[in-house]
Each structure stands twice: as structure tokens, then as C-alpha cells.
Amino acid sequence: MNFPAELKYSKSHEWVKMLDDTTALVGITDYAQSELGDLVFINLPVVGDAVTKEEAFCDVESVKAVSDVVSPLTGVVAEINEALMDEPQMLNESPYEAWIAKVEDITDTEELMDAAAYEAFIQQ
């Protein structure tokens, strides 16, 4: 399993890529996609939505279940990756390219882990 060093990780298995101090891309980790199984649908947030750290902002559906995607950040949705609507399998195939939302005006962030800490966390 792959956990790029330049990303930060949440306990609920999202990754965060900071673009500048108050803007970031958010997606789900390789571990998350592998646990969820083949994804068949994503319910994306809407541009302009306020998101709050540790609260669901999106949901993904696999053949097993629907699962919340939890926001690791407090901010505002600036962009969404609409291509995922037609091809949710991108979340399985390349989880770190398949960003879900770009969040701006970030005012708060939950405690995130680096790649090594996250890898240790999922081993537990």
C-alpha cells in the first residue's frame, strides 16, 4: 500500500495536500479505498459549502455500503472533482490523484499524521 510522504493523513482515512496556508486538496487514502472495495457512486459536496473538521462532507458508496467521508479541515469548498461522478473507480485506481474537493479559507485543521505515523496507525 502506498502513502506518499508529501501528504498528511487523518484518523478517518482521508489525505490532505496543502496547496498554500489556507487551501488544500482532500481525498481518501489507499487504505480507505481498499477497505471500502469497488466504489460505484460518490455524493460530492457543492462548491461554496462550509465544511467542518471531523464532520462528514461527502459520501461514497461501494457494493458493500455507503460511507461518510469526514472533512479533516474547517473551510469552504472551492472546487469539486466532478470527473468522479462518472468514474468513481478513479478513487480505487489512483486514490491520490482522485482528489474529492479543494477546500479554501481553512481556519482549522484536525490533528493530522505524516505518512509514517499513518502507516503505523493502520497497522494497529
Added chain:
Amino acid sequence: MKLIFEKGAPGQHLSLLPSCDVPEVSLSQERKAPLPLPQVSETELTRHYTALAKRVHGVNDGFYPLGSCTMKYNPKINEDMAALPGFTQIHPLQPESTVQGCLEVLATAEKLLGEITGMDAMTFQPAAGAHGEFTGLLLIKAYHHHRGDSARTKIIVPDSAHGTNPASAVMAGYTVVNIPSAPDGCVDVEALKAAVGPDTAGLMLTNPNTVGIFDKNILEITKIVHDAGGLCYYDGANLNAVMGVVRPGDMGFDVIHLNLHKTFSTPHGGGGPGSGAVGCKALLESFLPGPVVEKAGDGYRFAIPEHSIGRVKDFYGNFTVVVKALTYILTLGKAGIPEAAENAVLNANYMMKRLKEKYTMAYDVPCMHEFVMCLEDLLHDTGVSAMDIAKGLLDNGIHPPTMYFPLIVHEALMIEPTETESKETLDEACDVFLKLWDLAHSDPQALHDAPKTTPVRRLDEVGAARNPVLRYTEA
């Protein structure tokens, strides 16, 4: 197998129809071409549906331990009663005075189900369980708004809940607050205390819960919610474990839905319409959907409750399902109802005890009507998943248990044998489960390849979900 549209030929039809004795009118002036309806003879039509029926697995075909779905046997006397002309040769717009028997059925079912659940009033309008949840939540909403409290916008749902609970809450306009389960699978009382407040409209709960455990803190749980000003909603999904033994009303619940089609033995799961009757305590009675049945002199009449939330379905719900459920209750009687629940619990514990010999239980404590196995270690040791075991069961004439649910258990298989299975059937099923466990170790590929004897092999469920083809189009 051909679709009905692909059978027959133009002009084929049932030749026994009498000639039309009223003027013919076209229903649509807009339509340019005739509807592409199937044109088949009566013989071909009946053969088509008989062929389809042969390819499915129902309770009448074999063991069906689909957890949380209560696939109990449906006594045929229920069908006899529901087919009586007095219940079928009627019209919903007939004058009340001519359908007094039907009104009496609804009134009697309300009284008996109220006695079983500890509720004061009931509506039979909701078409099935999730519809009942939605209706119950609208009652909670109407109650808070009626007393001028519009600040209650949140419904608390434990993470072990059925997916319909949060979905119904969102449909009713609420925000869902998810609370984690304690390690024993029950409600984390401290997490609940932290979650309630002046914005709490209510709590949705099943008891016994989704992992088949009776939450012993239930009185404390409902009190926490009531003390915060919220109401408590009981999801009747698991009532089969406790019917006639303990009442949701006595546990502190204010509103509940029943799946008459599960607990009270009417066909479901593709076999028939449901009925998601909603019962409530007196404080919610005036908000019930109308019409409801009330006593009037020696008979009955329909009435609209004072602050009714309005209709949630046309007319009176799936009425003949209520007839079947009432037949079941009257057949079992006051002694039989709790006995059915006790046997459901006994059967589940018997199977759990036997399967524990090899399988790992998610919660290794005595269960209620169902239990959950965790196949994570089997997957790790052999590469055989819960899905593979489920497919292997199909080759042995057994309908698989519920899979990958509840979400808090990985590689879950959730087994609910119900009370209507004999010890011999349970033993045969246990033998199959244990045999498949051995097969997973000796020849895992055999299970990856299962099923081999069914009309279709493994279906492409990912393809079906990503690219569903829901409508027939002419070639």
C-alpha cells in the same frame, strides 16, 4: 433466459376476453406509436413467470437466515383470510357503513399491536419500514413545532443502526448525529450524554440492536434523551426477539414502527408488499396521519386527528397485509406470541453455539434473535471472504446470511434463523457452514469459484451498480 418482451409474436394474446361493450377511447392523443407491450399467449405468459419463480429462492424453498430480515415462514391461513371477498371485493371510496368489518380489522390490529408494543395509537398508512421511520420522525417534528420549539434540528443515531435510520432522518429534514457504539456493541452511554442537548429532536434505536444484543442500559438511554427534551424512536426491525416479552413502550420509547411483513409473518423481500405500521404514545396521537379508525356507537368510522401531519400514503396503507398480520396474532394468541420470540432467540443461540466451534463471533455473548460472525481471520488465513462463504452456501441450497452488515464488524455474516425452523434444519445448516470452513482451508479456490449450481454464477455486482440497465429498449 428471454425477457417477456422478447417472447411471443404480434397478435398473440389471451383469446378468452369478452368483446368490448363500451365505447373505446384512446388514453393518449399525443402518442404517435403504440406502446411496445409484450404480445404473448396466456400459456406462454404463465410459463414465463413459472420459469422465473423456479429460479429464485424463497422461504418455501429452503433455509433463509437473512439477518435482520426475519424471513420466517408465512402461515398459509394468513393468505386464506386476506383473500376473503369481504376484504378483496371492496373499494377504498365505499361508504364506511358498508365496510365496517374492514374498519374493525384495523381497530383490532391497532389494539392488539398496541398491547404488544406498549403504544396508545397507531397508523397503518406507511407502506413499509423506512416509510414508517419517515412518518415517525415527522410525528416527532410536529410535536416539537407544535409546542413552539423549532431549535431541535438533530436526530441521534448509533453507528450500528440500519442505514435507513439516518436516511429517514435526513428525508425528514433533520441533521444526523452519529454516536459510536461501546465495545460490547451497545450504545455508548457517555457518548450519548455528550451528544444530547437543546438541539436534540430525538434518538433512533433498535433494541435488541443490530448485532443481536439487548441493550441493558435502555432505561437510562431513553431517560437521557427525555431529560434533554428529545423523544425516543424505536425501529421495530428486531421486535421478533422480544415480542410479547418486553414492550418498547415500557423501555421508554415514544414512537415506533413495526415491520408487519417481517415480525408478523407476511410475505416480503420481493414476495409481497410491506406494512410499516407506526405506533405512538398518547402525546403524539393527535399528529398521526389521517384517516385513522375510531369507535362510533356500535361501529367504527374514519377520522382525521386534530393536528394530523396529513396523509403519508393513499387511503389506508396496504390493508390486506394488516389482515394477514392480525390473522397471525390471533392464531398465536397471548401465549404464542412470546413463545415465538423465545424460540427465535433459542434457535439463534443454538446455531451460534455450534458455529463457534470454528467461526469467530463478533460479540461472544449470548445473543437474541440473531448473531454476527466476523470472518476477518478466515480471510487472513485462507483468502476466503465472507462473500465466498455466502456463495458456497448457495451451492448447498441455503440463502446466504446478511453480508458486510453491520458496518462496525468487518467481513460480517449476520445470521437470523427465526423461530420457524426445526432443530433438524438448523443442524443441517450448521453442518454446511462448518463444512465450508474446512473447505476454505483445504481448497479455497473451490469457494472463490462458487456458486456452481445456481442458474447464474457470480454476478458482476460492481458493473451492475456502476452501469445499471434499468429499462428494456427494443433491439
